[in-house]
Amino acid sequence: MPYGYVGRVLWINLTSKEIKELTFDDEVLRSYVGGSGLAAKIIYENVPPEADPLSPENLLVFMTGPLTGTIIPGSGRHTVSAKSPLTGIWGEANVGGYWGAELKKAGYDGLIFEGASEKPVYMLIEDSNVQIIDAGDVWGLDAIETGEKLRDKHGKVRVSAIGRAGEKQVKIANIISDGGRAAGRTGLGAVMGSKKLKAVAVKGTGTIEIAEPQKLRRLISRVLVTIRADPHVQILASYGTDGIMLPMHTYGDVPIKYFTVGEWEGLEKICGEAIVQTILVRQYACHACPIGCGRIVKVDEEPYKMEGHGPEYETAAALGSLLLIDNLKAIAKMNDLCNRYGIDTISTGSVIAYAIECYEKGLLKTGMKLEWGNPDLAIRLIKMIGEKRGLGELLSQGVKKMGEELGGEAEKLALHVKGLEIPMHDPRAFYGMALQYVTSHRGACHLRGLMYQIEQGVRIPDLGIHKRYHRDTLMDKPEPLIAMQNWHDLLDSLVLCKFVAIPPATVAAMYQLATGIDLKLKDLLKAGERTYNLKRLYSIKCSPIGCEDKLPHRFMEEPLAEGGARGMIPRELQGALKKYYELRGWDEKGIPTEEKLKELGITQS
Amino acid sequence: MAFTEEEVKSEVIWAMKALYNKGLMTGVGGNASARLPNSEEIWITPSGLYKPRLTEEDLVKIDLEGNVIEGVLKPSMEWHFHTEIYKRRSDVNAVVHAHSPYSTGLAIAGVEIRPITLEAALMLAKVPVVPFKYPGTKELAEEVGERIMGTRLLILQNHGVIGVGYEMIEAVTAVEILEEVSMMTFIAKMMGRLIEIPPEEIEVIKKLYRI
Ligand code: SF4
Numbered sequence: 001m002p003y004g005y006v007g008r009v010l011w012i013n014l015t016s017k018e019i020k021e022l023t024f025d026d027e028v029l030r031s032y033v034g035g036s037g038l039a040a041k042i043i044y045e046n047v048p049p050e051a052d053p054l055s056p057e058n059l060l061v062f063m064t065g066p067l068t069g070t071i072i073p074g075s076g077r078h079t080v081s082a083k084s085p086l087t088g089i090w091g092e093a094n095v096g097g098y099w100g101a102e103l104k105k106a107g108y109d110g111l112i113f114e115g116a117s118e119k120p121v122y123m124l125i126e127d128s129n130v131q132i133i134d135a136g137d138v139w140g141l142d143a144i145e146t147g148e149k150l151r152d153k154h155g156k157v158r159v160s161a162i163g164r165a166g167e168k169q170v171k172i173a174n175i176i177s178d179g180g181r182a183a184g185r186t187g188l189g190a191v192m193g194s195k196k197l198k199a200v201a202v203k204g205t206g207t208i209e210i211a212e213p214q215k216l217r218r219l220i221s222r223v224l225v226t227i228r229a230d231p232h233v234q235i236l237a238s239y240g241t242d243g244i245m246l247p248m249h250t251y252g253d254v255p256i257k258y259f260t261v262g263e264w265e266g267l268e269k270i271c272g273e274a275i276v277q278t279i280l281v282r283q284y285a286c287h288a289c290p291i292g293c294g295r296i297v298k299v300d301e302e303p304y305k306m307e308g309h310g311p312e313y314e315t316a317a318a319l320g321s322l323l324l325i326d327n328l329k330a331i332a333k334m335n336d337l338c339n340r341y342g343i344d345t346i347s348t349g350s351v352i353a354y355a356i357e358c359y360e361k362g363l364l365k366t367g368m369k370l371e372w373g374n375p376d377l378a379i380r381l382i383k384m385i386g387e388k389r390g391l392g393e394l395l396s397q398g399v400k401k402m403g404e405e406l407g408g409e410a411e412k413l414a415l416h417v418k419g420l421e422i423p424m425h426d427p428r429a430f431y432g433m434a435l436q437y438v439t440s441h442r443g444a445c446h447l448r449g450l451m452y453q454i455e456q457g458v459r460i461p462d463l464g465i466h467k468r469y470h471r472d473t474l475m476d477k478p479e480p481l482i483a484m485q486n487w488h489d490l491l492d493s494l495v496l497c498k499f500v501a502i503p504p505a506t507v508a509a510m511y512q513l514a515t516g517i518d519l520k521l522k523d524l525l526k527a528g529e530r531t532y533n534l535k536r537l538y539s540i541k542c543s544p545i546g547c548e549d550k551l552p553h554r555f556m557e558e559p560l561a562e563g564g565a566r567g568m569i570p571r572e573l574q575g576a577l578k579k580y581y582e583l584r585g586w587d588e589k590g591i592p593t594e595e596k597l598k599e600l601g602i603t604q605s
Numbered sequence: 606m607a608f609t610e611e612e613v614k615s616e617v618i619w620a621m622k623a624l625y626n627k628g629l630m631t632g633v634g635g636n637a638s639a640r641l642p643n644s645e646e647i648w649i650t651p652s653g654l655y656k657p658r659l660t661e662e663d664l665v666k667i668d669l670e671g672n673v674i675e676g677v678l679k680p681s682m683e684w685h686f687h688t689e690i691y692k693r694r695s696d697v698n699a700v701v702h703a704h705s706p707y708s709t710g711l712a713i714a715g716v717e718i719r720p721i722t723l724e725a726a727l728m729l730a731k732v733p734v735v736p737f738k739y740p741g742t743k744e745l746a747e748e749v750g751e752r753i754m755g756t757r758l759l760i761l762q763n764h765g766v767i768g769v770g771y772e773m774i775e776a777v778t779a780v781e782i783l784e785e786v787s788m789m790t791f792i793a794k795m796m797g798r799l800i801e802i803p804p805e806e807i808e809v810i811k812k813l814y815r816i
């Protein structure tokens with residue numbers, strides 16, 4: 001077993017309550033690394049593409065990587081993967097905090113859940129003491145209360161839990177760790193709920209063995225100064241991820257009123273600076289993070305009284321500008337409610353915005369009065385989604401299903417790629433984001449590619465990104481995008497935070513010092529390419545939507561009338577896509593070719 | 606970066622020497638503390654001793670409520686604001702306090718830092734000023750806590766400065782940069798003219814650097 005890993009993965013059958021220990025041989029670890037890359041291999045080989053995502057057949061895979069829980073900056077994250085109940089294709093989400101590091105200290109690189117328990121259970125892992133425990137006393141609690149209760153019961157455990165939405169298998173349900181960090185996207189909380197698994201509580205006392213601890217420390221000491229000096233990092237540290245709101249707005253990137261308006265003065269009230277000035281009580285950093293982009297906030301007045309994790313950029317936009325809500329305290333409350341119910345804030349803001357638009361256009365009939373800029377309405381709807389009650393039942397399925405049910409004109413207005421709601425970066429403002437969204441294996445993904453950074457002039461020489469890219473061109477984007485997607489897929493395997501700006505060659509050096517494996521950057525990037533292709537292939541096998549690489553009508557036909565993206569439309573998307581497929585070694589339908597798969601060592605079952 | 610308790614202590618000692626040698630504090634003026642990431646216990650300089658000659662044995666370990674856990678001396682009387690900062694910033698592992706003459710002097714004269722260099726434009730644009738409170742008091746700590754979010758530097762009115770960082774180098778460097786720009790400002794003002802970087806250029810810089 002190489003260093004960095006702790007060597008064991010638990011395979012837990014929740015139907016039979018049987019628990020097995022797995023180890024992976026070195027070759028597999030060199031090829032798939034860990035995190036969501038290794039999870040992809042496990043799911044590809046074990047979950048038939050036709051499986052119902054909410055059936056016992058699906059697997060729910062919590063995975064760390066060889067760097068998780070080490071002293072490497074940004075190594076506090078872990079990944080959760082499954083076949084997605086929201087999209088029906090490959091699903092994964094990435095989450096920060098301390099849970100992943102704790103799991104490794106307890107001696108496990110990952111947990112694979114199979115089957116479904118008859119009664120609600122939770123899992124307790126205290127080093128080698130592993131138990132499946134009746135969850136009668138926490139089932140029905142919200143995700144944050146569940147963590148508190150389990151800590152009361154078991155001492156200082158780290159908890160990943162679902163809220164009531166996950167229990168009810170709401171399709172946009174997520175999994176909450178450490179009292180407010182979310183494995184947000186693709187509805188994985190519903191998979192956990194379908195298995196009747198309420199929570200996983202972990203406490204570990206072991207250590208993670210490193211191949212070259214002294215050298216690694218020395219390297220990190222030298223890198224840290226440059227990380228903190230990076231101006232992007234300074235923004236994240238000073239204002240949190242929501243610090244990007246105002247600068248991004250100058251490009252017309254921040255979605256307003258469900259992507260229909262390009263200017264809105266309300267942003268000033270909900271940006272990162274506003275958070276610092278009003279509701280912030282503490283900055284939060286994940287394990288080994290020099291940045292601390294997390295915000296702990298507090299609102300004292302009813303009806304928005306709350307204390308806990310504050311809105312990140314995606315949340316401030318999805319629950320704020322997308323709905324024309326400029327009341328930061330209300331947004332903090334909405335975010336808290338979403339975390340408690342365990343629903344993804346991006347998808348939640350999107351389904352609400354979509355419902356309001358359809359209602360206004362007469363395409364959705366309901367007894368409620370749906371309108372923009374009404375936080376109390378939004379709060380009511382969040383509760384209804386979390387409880388799958390009334391109109392919430394429709395909304396809880398995500399915009400794609402909503403569109404199908406409403407039919408006709410409404411279907412065209414649903415903004416998603418492959419069933420996953422569009423994140424809070426407008427693909428009309430950065431054309432590279434258009435190509436990024438449509439080619440992402442999990443549906444519209446803002447985190448794999450980060451093209452809006454490249455298109456603002458960020459250069460990453462280690463990835464061959466040397467030149468200045470502009471945001472309004474498309475034909476030159478396939479190359480840098482592919483490089484970035486492979487790189488980010490690798491980061492999700494290692495697992496490292498994408499905000500901690502460590503140059504790729506340095507990451508490779510850290511990987512070598514940590515694991516003792518002699519893979520070079522180019523080999524590691526190959527692993528990123530491998531997992532990117534494998535996930536794509538799995539998505540295509542699951543559903544034809546897996547290679548439906550297209551943007552919703554709005555982004556292709558309706559330019560914004562004002563603001564930084566006024567008049568912009570990523571018209572050349574088809575052409576760029578064609579070039580992208582060629583460079584990827586995919587056929588004209590976007591399916592990885594036999595040669596490509598062979599080159600990557602992926603066997604078709 | 607400190608990865609062990611021993612390293613944490615030696616960084617605190619180093620910080621005091623560095624700030625003293627740079628003329629940012631007198632031998633009895635400043636103080637410093639540091640911790641391992643996420644630890645609820647910090648190592649802080651003692652009260653009353655001559656700072657540039659401190660050794661590891663002189664340091665005091667306290668928890669975030671000020672209870673002494675290790676060490677025979679009394680913790681710095683400014684421990685209140687040190688712990689207040691750690692409580693609010695989990696990304697901060699080092700805190701220094703100095704009496705930087707130019708930085709403090711400009712604040713006393715009511716002069717703001719203008720964007721005269723790149724650092725001044727990007728990092729020092731909004732250094733909060735903490736209104737005067739008696740040193741060593743809880744009140745001072747509260748005022749510091751209110752303003753420490755989202756910044757690496759604070760100016761204490763009629764008193765001195767505070768620098769924080771993920772590690773000690775960063776905290777000390779922040780204090781140094783503030784002093785450097787303050788000196789430039791002072792010199793330019795003395796000569797009668799202060800030419801700023803044009804606002805368009807700052808916009809370009811900000812756009813280029815911002816995510
Ligand atoms: S940058 Fe933010 S999300 Fe990433 S590890 Fe640090 S605190 Fe966590």
Ligand SMILES: [Zn+2]
Pocket residue numbers: 634635702703704740764765
């Ligand atoms: Zn002082």
